[in-house]
Amino acid sequence: MTSEEKKVILASSAGTIFEWYDFYLYGSLAAIIGAQFFTSFPEATRNVFALLAFAAGFIVRPFGALVFGAMGDLIGRKYTFLATILIMGFSTFLVGLLPGYASWGVAAPIILIVLRMAQGLALGGEYGGAAVYVAEHAPANQRGYFTSFIQTTATLGLLLSLVVILLVQGYVNGNWEPTPVLDAAGAAVLNADGTPKMIKAFDLWGWRIPFLGSIFLLAISLYIRLQMNESPAFKKMKEEGAQSKAPLKEAFGTWKNGKIALIALLGLTAGQAVVWYSGQFYALFFIQNVIKVDSFSANVFVAWSLILxxxxxxxFGSLSDRIGRKPIILGGCLLAAITYFPVFHALTKTANPALYAAQQTPVVVTTDLSTCSFQFNPTGTAKFTSPCDIAKATLAKSSVNYTTVAGTPSSGAEIKIGDTVIPSYDAAALSGTDLTTAKSTFEKAVAEALKAAGYPLTAESNLTVAKANHFFDIFTGQKLAIVVILTYLILLVTMVYGPIAAMLVELFPTRIRYSGLSLPYHIGNGWFGGLLPATAFAISAQSGNIYAGLWYAIIVAACTVVIGTIFVPNGTHKKDIFAD
Incomplete structure (x- = not known):
């Protein structure tokens, strides 16, 4: 690389890393933030709603792609970069200032989702500009290599967010004592084993610090962006008067270009997206919320896998310059579809052997199936009060694999754990003291039966679950095995994501390139990928199998392999991107 080429990549990548850092802070802290902003909702759906607030930033990304993509094709890459970083930086800073549900009521989660949407709009315009800017500076035979540095920014941004979280979490929790959790009446909330439920200082207020600190990253990013020059390809096109006067209409209003966007979405980015989010975000969510590894340890393991x-x-970006983009991207999707089930099984067995062993005990819910609801409650308005819903929600919280069979028990539903049968209760038919007593009796009976079956109910009583005491505490057989498994998932991510920027740049002509590639990329990653954690969690909770949610990623990845094999063109790495 020449010094000018290095400057282009550094300027583009550094600003984009900070923008991804801002965006992914929420994803890394989704469960903690959910407890602060969604406390009025049923506990069984709090994680789903928190993840949907995370996904809100993804849902609007395609709209950001349309707005900023058109801006980038009309007025240039540099000024679009400045607009996106300002919106992202201030939105992130305001999340850190936003009072929780206890202070502002329902306004708090609504404002939170609005700020997430603003982040999504900004990111919708960011990626396409960075990919186009670098590709238009790269030598023809090194576009995959040059743009692969942009591809690292998402992962490096996630890694930066995890490192900052770990440092702040360690400092805050090390210097402030945990606080008891109180219910609406001011009484202490108890765990299933009768001990007081405590909330750590970081979970209570320390999580805000990484968001507030993003204001310093915004200042650095603005400085970097102001040093950038406009893309020479754009300047040349502008001087020749060859700009598109209506880039969105030209990119998507004709079948000639519209079909390219459709092929890019279904044959490339949809599969790339589900592999990307499964390997990083859903893996982190799975370790914390399903396998029950504490958040600090989970972040340590994922951070090391990102480093490695x-x-x-x-x-893979460089390799794609030699053998092409298509075989690498589709190969990663195929490997993911084939290996996800055994890999996530191995992750559970390695990280929490006691939980994995306990899941071999048959657990059956017998009930009138017509009374069972689909326990996906993004708005928090549904009431899961039937005996069936209560039984399934209780088991889901303990990561129990169970089956549901048709029956008509006198209680409406019953749980059989090993040889123990526990009748459920109908919350809609009870109130006051009767409801409190029924709930307490039921949860205690379930907890005792699960404990007898070997289920670890609390982290303190589970000596087999993996735990890292500090960032470098990974050098045991169990912890290294976890890091290896997670690193494999990251390598699949690098296969599908490393060459994708160059591939998308090569599919679209220069005059509509920013708009053309941004929309399919952000529909794929914003909708197919961003909604993956919430969708997978809901599927698993409904089916009674903690691995069932993987079917979403597997099916999408497999469809991309088929569609991409048939319709995505070969040999784009040999294309002259300035000839059209």
């Missing part, structure tokens, strides 16, 4: 696997972006 991130070089794969550069490797």
């Amino acid at each position: 696997g991130t070089g794969g972006f550069i490797f």
Whole structure:
């Protein structure tokens, strides 16, 4: 690389890393933030709603792609970069200032989702500009290698957010004592084993610090962006008067270009997206909320896998300059579809052997199936009060694999754990003291039966679950095995994501390139990928199998392999991107 080429990549990548850092802070802290902003909702759906607030930033990303993509094709890449970083930076800073539900009521979660949407709009315009800017500076035979540095920014932004969280979490929790959790009446909330439920200082207020600190990253990013020059390809096109006067209409209003966007979405980015989010975000969510590894340890393991696997972006980007983009991207999707089930099984067995062993005990819910609801409650308005819903929600909280069979028990539903049968209760038919007593009796009976079956009910009583005491505490067989499994998932991410920027740039002509590639990329990653954690969690909770949610990623990845094999063109790495 020449010094000018290095400057282009550094300027584009550094600003984009900070923008991804801002965006992914929420994803890394989704469960903690959910407890602060969604306390009025049923506990069984709090994680789903928190993840949907995370996904709100993804849902609007395609709209950001349309707005800023058109801006980038009309007025240039540099000024679009400045607009996106300002919106992202201030939205992130305001999340750190926003009072919780206890202070502002329902306004708090609504404002939170609005700020997430603003972040999504900004990111919708960011990626396409960075990919186009670098590709238009790169030598023809090194576009995959040059743009692969942009591909590292998402992972490096996530890694930066995890490192900052770990440092702040360690400092805050090390210097402030945990606080008892109180219910609406001011009484202490108890765990299933009768001990007081405590909330750590970081979970209570320390999580705000990484958001507030983003204002300093915004200042650095603005400085970097102001040093950038406009893309030479854009300047040349502007001087020649060859700009598109209506880039959105030209990119998507004709079948000639519209079909390219459709092929890019279904044959490339949809599969790439589900592999990307399964390997990083859903893996982190799965470790914390399903396998029951504490959040600090989970972040340590994922951070190490990112450190070890991130070089794969550069490797596969460079490899795609020699053998093409298509076989690498589709190969990663195929490997993911084939291996996800055994890999996530191995992750559970390695990280929490006691939980994995306990899941071999048959657990059956017998009930009138017509009384069972689909326990996906994004608005928090549904009331899960039937005996069936109560039984299934109680088991889901303990990561129990169970089956549901038709029957008509006198209680409406009953749970059989090993040889123990526990009748459920109908919350809609009870109130006051009767409801409190029924709930307490039921939860205690379930907890005792699960404990007898080997289920670890609290982290303190489970000596087999993996735990890292500090960032470098990974050098045991169990912890290294977890890092290896997670690194494999990251390498699949690098296969599908490393070459994708160059591939998308090569599919679209220069005059509509920013708009053309941004929309399919952000529909794929914003909708197919961003909604994956919430969708997978809901599927698993409904089916009674903690692995069932993986079917979403597997089916989408497999469809992309088929569609991409048939319709995505070969040999784009040899294309002259300035000839059209």
